Amino acid sequence: MTPLSTALLVLLAPLGSAALIAALLPRRGAAAAAVSVLAATVVAAGALSLALGGARFSGAVEWIRFGSFSLSLGFRFDDLAALMLAIVGVIGLCVHVFSLGYMRDDPARARYFWGLSIFMFSMIGIVLADNLFMMFIFWELVGFSSYFLINHWRERTSASDAAKKAFIVNRVGDFGFILGIIVCYWENGTVSLGELGAAHAAGTLVYSRLIPLLLFCGAVGKSAQLPLQVWLPDAMEGPTPVSALIHAATMVAAGIYMLCRIEVLMVAPSLQVIAWVGTLTALYAALCAVVQRDIKKVLAYSTLSQLGYMVAAFGMGSAGAAMFHLTTHAFFKALLFLGAGSVIIGCHHEQDIFRLGGLRTRMPVTFWTFTVAVAAITGVPFLAGFYSKDAILALAYDTNPAIFALLAFTAVLTAFYMLRLWKIVFLGEPRSESAGHAHESGLSVTAPLALLAVLSAIGGQRGAYARAFGGVFSGIGEPGGATHGIVLATSLCVLAVGAAAALAFYSTDGTDSLQVRFPGVFGFLGALRASFDTAYDYYVARIQQRGALILNFVDVVGLAGVVVRGLGGAAEFVGFGLRALHTGRLSNYVYWFLFGLAVMWAYAAGVL
Amino acid sequence: MTPSLDAYVLLSSALFAVGFLGVLVRRNTLVIFMCLELMLVAATLALVAFSRFNGTGDGDVFVFFILTVAAAEVAVGLAIIVALFRTRQTIQVDRIDSLRR
Amino acid sequence: MEHLAFNCLSVFALACALGVVLSKNAVNGAMCLLLCLAAVAGLFVELHAYLLAFILVLVYAGAVVALFLFIVMLLDMQGGQPWHFRGVQAVAGLVAAALLIAGLDLIAIRGRLGAGPASPGDVGSSLELYAYPLFTTYLLPVEVIGFLLLVAMLGVIVLSRRAGEPGESK
Numbered sequence: 016m017t018p019l020s021t022a023l024l025v026l027l028a029p030l031g032s033a034a035l036i037a038a039l040l041p042r043r044g045a046a047a048a049a050v051s052v053l054a055a056t057v058v059a060a061g062a063l064s065l066a067l068g069g070a071r072f073s074g075a076v077e078w079i080r081f082g083s084f085s086l087s088l089g090f091r092f093d094d095l096a097a098l099m100l101a102i103v104g105v106i107g108l109c110v111h112v113f114s115l116g117y118m119r120d121d122p123a124r125a126r127y128f129w130g131l132s133i134f135m136f137s138m139i140g141i142v143l144a145d146n147l148f149m150m151f152i153f154w155e156l157v158g159f160s161s162y163f164l165i166n167h168w169r170e171r172t173s174a175s176d177a178a179k180k181a182f183i184v185n186r187v188g189d190f191g192f193i194l195g196i197i198v199c200y201w202e203n204g205t206v207s208l209g210e211l212g213a214a215h216a217a218g219t220l221v222y223s224r225l226i227p228l229l230l231f232c233g234a235v236g237k238s239a240q241l242p243l244q245v246w247l248p249d250a251m252e253g254p255t256p257v258s259a260l261i262h263a264a265t266m267v268a269a270g271i272y273m274l275c276r277i278e279v280l281m282v283a284p285s286l287q288v289i290a291w292v293g294t295l296t297a298l299y300a301a302l303c304a305v306v307q308r309d310i311k312k313v314l315a316y317s318t319l320s321q322l323g324y325m326v327a328a329f330g331m332g333s334a335g336a337a338m339f340h341l342t343t344h345a346f347f348k349a350l351l352f353l354g355a356g357s358v359i360i361g362c363h364h365e366q367d368i369f370r371l372g373g374l375r376t377r378m379p380v381t382f383w384t385f386t387v388a389v390a391a392i393t394g395v396p397f398l399a400g401f402y403s404k405d406a407i408l409a410l411a412y413d414t415n416p417a418i419f420a421l422l423a424f425t426a427v428l429t430a431f432y433m434l435r436l437w438k439i440v441f442l443g444e445p446r447s448e449s450a451g452h453a454h455e456s457g458l459s460v461t462a463p464l465a466l467l468a469v470l471s472a473i474g475g476q477r478g479a480y481a482r483a484f485g486g487v488f489s490g491i492g493e494p495g496g497a498t499h500g501i502v503l504a505t506s507l508c509v510l511a512v513g514a515a516a517a518l519a520f521y522s523t524d525g526t527d528s529l530q531v532r533f534p535g536v537f538g539f540l541g542a543l544r545a546s547f548d549t550a551y552d553y554y555v556a557r558i559q560q561r562g563a564l565i566l567n568f569v570d571v572v573g574l575a576g577v578v579v580r581g582l583g584g585a586a587e588f589v590g591f592g593l594r595a596l597h598t599g600r601l602s603n604y605v606y607w608f609l610f611g612l613a614v615m616w617a618y619a620a621g622v623l
Numbered sequence: 624m625t626p627s628l629d630a631y632v633l634l635s636s637a638l639f640a641v642g643f644l645g646v647l648v649r650r651n652t653l654v655i656f657m658c659l660e661l662m663l664v665a666a667t668l669a670l671v672a673f674s675r676f677n678g679t680g681d682g683d684v685f686v687f688f689i690l691t692v693a694a695a696e697v698a699v700g701l702a703i704i705v706a707l708f709r710t711r712q713t714i715q716v717d718r719i720d721s722l723r724r
Numbered sequence: 725m726e727h728l729a730f731n732c733l734s735v736f737a738l739a740c741a742l743g744v745v746l747s748k749n750a751v752n753g754a755m756c757l758l759l760c761l762a763a764v765a766g767l768f769v770e771l772h773a774y775l776l777a778f779i780l781v782l783v784y785a786g787a788v789v790a791l792f793l794f795i796v797m798l799l800d801m802q803g804g805q806p807w808h809f810r811g812v813q814a815v816a817g818l819v820a821a822a823l824l825i826a827g828l829d830l831i832a833i834r835g836r837l838g839a840g841p842a843s844p845g846d847v848g849s850s851l852e853l854y855a856y857p858l859f860t861t862y863l864l865p866v867e868v869i870g871f872l873l874l875v876a877m878l879g880v881i882v883l884s885r886r887a888g889e890p891g892e893s894k
Contacts, residue, residue: 597722597723598720598723599719599720599721599722599723600716600717600720600723601655601716601719602646602647602648602716602717602813605643605646605647606647606816606820609643609820609823609824612827613823613827616827616830616831620830620834625727625730625770625771626727626730629832629833630727630730630734631767631771632828632829632832633829633832634734634737634738634767636824636825636828636829636832637738637825638737638738638741638760639824639828640821640822640824640825640828641738641741641742641744641745641821642741642745643820643821643824644745644817644818644820644821645744645745647813647816647817647820647821648745648809648813648814648817649745649807650807651750651807653750653792653795653796653799654744654745654750654753656792657744657753657754657757657792658744658745660757660784660788661741661744661757661760664760664761664764664780664784667764667776667780668764668767668768671768671771671773671776672771674773675771675772675773680853680854680857681857681861683773683775683776683853683854684854684857684858684862686773686776687776687779687854687858688862688865688869690779690780690783690784691869691872691873692869692872693784693788694783694784694787694788695872695873695876696876697788697791697792698791698876698877698880699876699879699880699883701791701792701795702879702880702883702884703883704795704799705795705798705799705883705884706883706884708799714799
């Protein structure tokens, strides 16, 4: 089986699964689940064999041609794509297996697995795409899948609202994205990544500040950077496996992936902007995470923060560091979400952390895997997150001290809120009935947790990655001696400070200590979180709605009324007038005859 | 001394106009028809005058045709009016307006 | 008084024409038409077209007007309001008639019809002068007129049938 056909199989297996579910199994949840998991297994096997087997290729087929413009569909399977495909495959399989247990009692299970299959198909399309148009097509499909899956429990209005919000905010970003694609095509005559790369190597590429920034808009929307980050916390209305797959590990990472793909188009001023957007997002999200009550919301803000890290890393010039952190983040964030999912179903859908507690003894597997994940994200040495975060901090130290300071502070906050979460959920005594009766779920839930825990632990070994995906990781420089020492010291310091502060400050008695002891700070952080939503609401309700109403008025009165019905009315009026001429009376007709005669006379006499 | 051609033409057009007036204002179909005949007679007068003043006989000969046609037309027209009367029971022109609108 | 005959006859013709138009009774109108035709016949005589004058009286006054009278008296209508010459209709009609006279005479005066050679030689009015053109130059119209008369006859026969009644004559 050639690599190209393997890639084709990997792309089409989920699509086939979705088609099968839609056609034959719309009510048979168990069968749909089995089909979908089978497809995910095929995808994971294919992805790993391609990625680790070293095959790298590209191929395209022309799809549409309008004169000199042609749109082609093709694969570009280089090291970057191989790495991303491996991540998507592995995490996808874990989430599918987890969903078997998590969604066991859900009546709309078949619809859910259909959505998951469509998502896998779209995501793999983005990974394998070899030109920006094709990527944009799958980009939109991924947005649709996200909308569909957030809206899974559609009887809840909060879920539908969140899905709409996600889609609309994404759309705003995608507008910038398509503009960027058009400008790129206009300037360079092509949007094929291979051709752009070749032009870059040959020095014939047209560089402008506008193209990368417009394309970055797509990443701002999809990866939820400031100011379009408002949709991600609300997207937690979807089922937890969906949050794990889409809103933690893969879809939101698509923005980072796309940035790495278009690395050749970047210029220094644009990179500056990108770096600062990422840094500010990281800081803002970390601040918001400190005051959250819902377990999934904490993890959502944590995701935002880590995405900010990745974007900042890219903005500082190292796509390799960004991808490294993306990989490790995928492992431990998926683990965190799946662990949260395990907690949620173990405690009968209780999501408020202040009503949990004491789960250390009651859900041991979940507890230990969650602990590994927390350690990874906070940067405990030798686990995955430690290496990738260090790489970013080293890069920041060498590039921009201000960003370094902000990212270091954000790391303190990361440790702070993660340990807060860990302590309140797992330690102490149970604070509610459901926590008291918590129990582990079956193997389908715990097996993926175990696998991901292993990956979070060992997944930071750069050497192994460099052997398999050399093209990506070559961009991460080995830090020099002094930098290495300072960064190491800084990261250990922030870990210790944040963790100790959280463990000491928060108690397990069911109240939020920050709220109790420093209500001003707590209120400020809450307002900070809500500020974006309030601003958007004001803008949409006051400004945009007024504009829309005016346009609606112009359309209804002006276009439909005056132009369309007006023209019709004018014709009707003329017809009415002409109809009045048919009196049926002889004398009237004779008068008209005379009139015609007079006109002809006047004309003949030269008067007319 | 015969009157000038202009006089005859003026008279002819005056008779024609009077006939036209009758067609416009009268409501009785038969009277309208009579006024039509009046208009025809005015035309024949003009023709004869022209023929006389140009010295040819063609105008006179033409009057023959006009007279014949007028006679035939009267016959058919009156037959129509009688048929109309049979169906409508009226010959007032302003009541015969079924082509209205 | 120059042109005494012409003036008298023309005034009389016009008066009778107005009588046709303005008379309330249709029979009165027919009678006025008769007199008008007589005046026009006189004018024909004035123009040395004696045969035509005679034919006019014979055919037109004799046959056509008589036919009119028959039909008028056949369709004797007693009901309805009597007609008056007044109102908008009258004014409009007068305006139209005036317009017509103006138009016709504009053509006549502009064309300066009267500026040709004044009364060339009298061609006389023997029958031969009428018959010869009829059977040479105007033969085609004669034949067509004959055809027209035939068609008119057939038309009258068809029209005068009542619906469903078999034809009275073939």
